[in-house]
Amino acid sequence: MLEIENLNKSYGDFKALxxxxxxxxxxxxxxxVGPNGAGKTTTMKIVSGLxxxxxxxxxxxxxxxRKDIQGLKSSIGYMPDFFGVYDNLKAIExxxxxxxxxGIDGRAARKLSLDLMExxxxxxxxxxxxxxxxxxxxxxxxxxxxxIHNPSLLILDEPASGLDPRARFEMKGILNNLREMxxxxxxxxxxxxxxxxxxxxxxxxEHGKMLVSGTVDSIMQKMNRSNPIxxxxxxxxxxxxxxxxxxxxxxxxxxxxxxIYVGFSGDDEEAARLLSDLIADGFRITSFAKEKGxxxxxxxxxxxx
Amino acid sequence: xxxxxxxxxxPVFLKELRTVVRNRKLSVTLMVYNTxxxxxxxxxxxxxxxxxxxxxxxxxxxxxxxxxxxxxxFFLICFAIPAYTAGSISxxxxxxxxxxxxxxxxxxxxxxLGKLMSGIGSIVxxxxxxxxxxxxxFTIGGISIVDIALYMLFIVITAFYVGSFGVLxxxxxxxxxxxxxxxxxxxxxxxxxxxxxxxxxxxxxQMWLENMHAxxxxxxxxxxxxxxxxxxxxINPGVTWASLVMNALGSKSMFSEIIGEFGTIPTWIINWWxxxxxxxxxxxxxxxxxxxxxxxxxLLAKNRKSKALKKKEKVVRTEE
Ligand SMILES: Nc1ncnc2c1ncn2[C@@H]1O[C@H](COP(=O)(O)OP(=O)(O)O)[C@@H](O)[C@H]1O
Ligand SMILES: [Mg+2]
Numbered sequence: 001m002l003e004i005e006n007l008n009k010s011y012g013d014f015k016a017l018x019x020x021x022x023x024x025x026x027x028x029x030x031x032x033v034g035p036n037g038a039g040k041t042t043t044m045k046i047v048s049g050l051x052x053x054x055x056x057x058x059x060x061x062x063x064x065x066r067k068d069i070q071g072l073k074s075s076i077g078y079m080p081d082f083f084g085v086y087d088n089l090k091a092i093e094x095x096x097x098x099x100x101x102x103g104i105d106g107r108a109a110r111k112l113s114l115d116l117m118e119x120x121x122x123x124x125x126x127x128x129x130x131x132x133x134x135x136x137x138x139x140x141x142x143x144x145x146x147x148i149h150n151p152s153l154l155i156l157d158e159p160a161s162g163l164d165p166r167a168r169f170e171m172k173g174i175l176n177n178l179r180e181m182x183x184x185x186x187x188x189x190x191x192x193x194x195x196x197x198x199x200x201x202x203x204x205x206e207h208g209k210m211l212v213s214g215t216v217d218s219i220m221q222k223m224n225r226s227n228p229i230x231x232x233x234x235x236x237x238x239x240x241x242x243x244x245x246x247x248x249x250x251x252x253x254x255x256x257x258x259x260i261y262v263g264f265s266g267d268d269e270e271a272a273r274l275l276s277d278l279i280a281d282g283f284r285i286t287s288f289a290k291e292k293g294x295x296x297x298x299x300x301x302x303x304x305x
Numbered sequence: 306x307x308x309x310x311x312x313x314x315x316p317v318f319l320k321e322l323r324t325v326v327r328n329r330k331l332s333v334t335l336m337v338y339n340t341x342x343x344x345x346x347x348x349x350x351x352x353x354x355x356x357x358x359x360x361x362x363x364x365x366x367x368x369x370x371x372x373x374x375x376x377x378x379f380f381l382i383c384f385a386i387p388a389y390t391a392g393s394i395s396x397x398x399x400x401x402x403x404x405x406x407x408x409x410x411x412x413x414x415x416x417x418l419g420k421l422m423s424g425i426g427s428i429v430x431x432x433x434x435x436x437x438x439x440x441x442x443f444t445i446g447g448i449s450i451v452d453i454a455l456y457m458l459f460i461v462i463t464a465f466y467v468g469s470f471g472v473l474x475x476x477x478x479x480x481x482x483x484x485x486x487x488x489x490x491x492x493x494x495x496x497x498x499x500x501x502x503x504x505x506x507x508x509x510x511q512m513w514l515e516n517m518h519a520x521x522x523x524x525x526x527x528x529x530x531x532x533x534x535x536x537x538x539x540i541n542p543g544v545t546w547a548s549l550v551m552n553a554l555g556s557k558s559m560f561s562e563i564i565g566e567f568g569t570i571p572t573w574i575i576n577w578w579x580x581x582x583x584x585x586x587x588x589x590x591x592x593x594x595x596x597x598x599x600x601x602x603x604l605l606a607k608n609r610k611s612k613a614l615k616k617k618e619k620v621v622r623t624e625e
Contacts, residue, residue: 045404049407049603050404050603069604070410073409073410074410076408078404078405080404082401086324086400086402087324088327089320089323093323097316098409101316101410102410
């Protein structure tokens with residue numbers, strides 16, 4: 001759906017995007033994560049045609065986004081990181097205003113607006129003035145607005161920031177619905193847990209560089225590799241540690257009260273061999289497992305590196 | 306045709322109109338403005354009737370009243386419009402709604418036009434709302450309904466003309482204060498600057514001719530004549546106002562004499578000055594709106610910047 005290749009963007013001497021590439025398949029919910037100032041908004045603005053890149057390629061559903069601007073505009077729905085409110089406008093009028101921009105007027109506009117507002121659970125707020133809505137409601141109204149022209153790719157810049165947990169939960173539900181409707185969604189956040197459970201893929205960006213990108217599973221697998229093995233034994237702990245230290249594929253050994261953490265560089269095959277070796281040596285092992293990483297620990301680990 | 310009407314009566318304008326009309330400030334302004342105007346009109350009528358005896362009113366008094374009221378309204382428009390338009394785009398930028406609009410198929414120039422129309426909308430509404438009062442006062446004297454209609458047209462065109470610069474500067478500068486300053490500066494140039502240029506050109510020309518005479522090159526002192534140079538005044542809404550008012554007051558010859566003082570141009574241009582200058586100003590406005598649209602187009606604006614950067618890089622390279 002979206003292919004970004006070697007995107008570069010500088011603000012004066014400051015390099016905001018450095019050869020950034022990413023790829024999102026149809027129907028994915030892609031989490032674009034990175035600390036503040038990493039370049040998420042810059043990337044999203046470029047993809048939405050609001051900012052010119054210095055170099056790089058962007059293809060949306062096969063069309064060259066830098067050449068076919070109208071094609072780009074019709075296939076994306078962009079929601080900026082700050083929600084702008086027009087004073088003295090009702091929610092339904094806000095929707096109808098954008099419908100009219102797309103040439104939808106009158107009864108059709110009203111029906112579409114109401115349908116979309118229902119989709120984001122705002123049916124009862126149609127006649128409320130926009131400036132009186134809560135932040136979460138404004139956010140959802142803005143989301144409904146991005147859907148007016150039925151775009152296939154949604155670009156949502158930090159839609160969950162500043163929302164209370166309940167509003168965030170609601171937003172998640174809506175995003176899941178949209179995904180079921182077949183939308184591809186690119187969503188950014190500077191906080192990973194916001195996205196961790198619902199994304200199918202993530203890309204982690206820092207200083208304008210993509211650090212890792214891929215499906216959640218593949219990233220976890222890659223990162224799990226470097227996670228330590230945790231071993232529990234009934235007795236002969238010191239002897240076990242001495243034994244481990246002799247091995248070339250184990251290092252960084254640390255001990256807590258009853259667990260031994262071993263940084264192990266081998267693959268699963270070699271880990272199995274390690275276990276059978278230890279048992280053959282007569283150690284009475286009760287637990288032998290790779291520490292399970294969370295996406296968050298992966299994130300922290302990557303950012304630290 | 307449909308394309309043009311869709312370009313002019315665009316969604317941005319309609320939306321803004323709705324919010325402007327809802328604003329309580331507007332109804333209060335409308336009321337205060339028309340109350341004052343109504344009072345002035347009533348007093349004026351009373352004075353006219355009282356001074357001249359009800360049978361035979363002095364047309365001169367009506368003329369002066371007409372002159373004063375139209376001038377006041379003209380100044381009001383000139384000073385209010387920059388304030389109403391210079392923040393139109395920067396305000397949208399601050400609210401972050403500009404980005405949203407720019408991701409829609411709406412043409413940037415269309416956005417600029419919508420902003421201009423709504424910026425001038427409330428002012429024009431103000432003036433139009435005063436129409437009955439003006440008509441009441443003037444139809445008594447020598448001013449016809451047609452004159453008043455033309456005057457209304459003039460006000461709308463002036464608002465459009467001055468406002469287009471407000472929108473352009475608002476698109477160009479991030480700070481509303483800066484764009485306001487630039488809009489007023491443009492207004493001062495159009496209103497006073499053009500006159501100063503014509504005056505100075507005339508004086509310098511006259512001095513040169515006198516010099517030539519003193520040197521014995523010319524046998525007599527000719528009058529400096531700027532010829533078509535006076536057409537510069539076409540961009541001056543003040544001169545447009547003068548042409549309109551003098552026409553209405555039946556002193557067309559005075560206008561033609563004043564212009565003729567600086568440059569000789571065909572009489573038909575003088576006769577049609579109001580329409581011609583209005584046309585020129587409308588064309589300029591559309592051009593300015595197009596420019597504002599260009600400024601709003603993020604891809605175009607940045608393209609220009611990156612070209613400048615490339616030039617800089619080239620210079621650095623050649624220096625090496
Ligand atoms: N218009 C701009 N001019 C100069 N620097 C900018 C501009 N916009 C963003 N930046 C800088 O580019 C970097 C990336 O910004 P941004 O894309 O907004 O990051 P994020 O959305 O990930 O927080 C930041 O360091 C920011 O200061
Ligand atoms: Mg951001």
